[in-house]
Amino acid sequence: MQIQRFSGGFFFDDSSNRLKELFKVNQTEVVRFEPEFVAIPFDQHIGAPNKLVVAIGDQVQKGQIIAKSSADISGHVHSSITGTVVEVCEVPALGENTQTAAIIRRNQSKNHTESLIDANFSYEKAVRAAGIVGLGGATFPTHVKLNPADHIDVQTIILNGAECEPFIASDDFLMQKESHKILRGGEIAREILEAKEILVGIEKDKPKAIAAMEKAANKVKNCRIVPLPVKYPQGGEGQLLETLIAAESPLDGRSVETGAFTINVATAFAIAESVDERKSLTHRYVTITGDVKKPQVIYFPLGTRVKDLIDACDGFYGTPSRIIHGGPMMGKTITDLDFPLTKGSNAIIVFNEEHDGKVTESPCIRCNRCVEVCPVRLEPQNIDLAYRNDDLFTCDQLLATACINCGCCTYVCPARRNLAANITKAGAAIKNEKEALEDAK
DSSP states (O other), X not given: OOOOOOSSOBOXXXXXXXXXXXXXXXOSSOEEOOOSEEEEESOOSSSSOOEEOSOTTOEEOTTOEEXXXXXXXXXXXXXXXXXXXXXEEEEEOSTTOEEEEEEEEEOSOOOOOOBOSOTTOOHHHHHHHTTOBOTTTTOOBHHHHTSOOTTOOOOEEEEEOOOOSTTOOHHHHHHHHOHHHHHHHXXXXXXXXXXXXXXXXXXXXXXXXXXXXHHHHTTSTTEEEEEEOOOBTTTSHHHHHHHHHOOOOOTTSOGGGGTEEEEEHHHHHHHHHHHHSOBOSOEEEEEEEESBSSOEEEEEETTOBHHHXXXXXXXXXXXXXXXXXXXXXXXXEEOOTTOBOOTTOOEEEEEETTTOOOOOOOOOOOOOHHHHHOXXXXXXXXXXXXXXXXXXXXXXXXXXXXXOOOOHHHHHOTTOOOHHHHHHHHHHHHHHHHHHHHHHO
16 A cells, blocks of 8 residues: 655654653553542533433442433443442542542442443444543544434545554554454444445554554455554544545545544444443553653553552652643643543653753744644644734634644744644634624624
């Protein structure tokens, strides 16, 4: 297959690669972690908010729905352990925010049922009942994504195994251990959408994952594993489409309009478990790495607190300076170790004072490096300047809302200006203004 490299993006420099080697996770066996308590937020998806359907004191089964919404664009939330609901309270969220969660204490009894999804459900209903959302970080409800408009003809199912941010190994490890289930999830999506082929994109720096997936693909009709250039942000949906099928995702539309349906490999795995084993989405793999004493990928129940997983890695190495939820390029800093991990959690990265690399901004020197690396072909320095001058009109004209917040511009900026964060703020402000105008009509 001819690989078309997307324009923009970059290859990480030697200093980043040295840190990547230092933070590398080396393990062969699955590490399972089961805490005594979980704090499960009601809302772990894009869409309508959920309402609690259990009460304090209720006994709940692993896989049982504890919060849901009747709206179509929503995602049910399930108990990730068998236990007792002991409290409903506010827990830390990203930023300085909080979120409402159910606190569940584990029962010591081993007698519990995991398969709570109706055996008569169709594929689509099983996916919805399982509460599956995009596990690559977007958290858009998968049952909605599997039902595109009637005029859209899907030819290709793309499974995204690029995992292009440094230090993260969750999908890599999953592909090594669960290759058959991942491809089974791809087959289910292909059957639902009546597509012809399955393509799996994996960056070349994951040879064990590529080997495992290629072996499993030998038993799947019209399925190919495509090794990808190790280039950031290769795992972005638009960039993956450009590489695999030489198609550009429409700016004002959906990527599925290209004829390709894209999901993360962890999402495909969850689809297979919901359909074949009738399991709800209660667990996932997370990478705990950076300046911890024992970096590892852990299979954990949703609602596990960060501090419990750090303890499972034998604690911090040195004095922690910054803790990131997600990858170092697109992740968000967390300030409270009681933060519970959810469906959108794929990594926790700890930087101590030696490795944090905090910098101070200086004036833009108009070098244009941010323009050269932008995978969406924007003008980051001009959007940033307009936002700093409260000029949202110019930000809109420069398509700030098209930013995918990959962080390329910030990474390469010699003036160390926080371009990506300001462009994201500009895009949010533009959307809020337009929504306010619509509401006023």
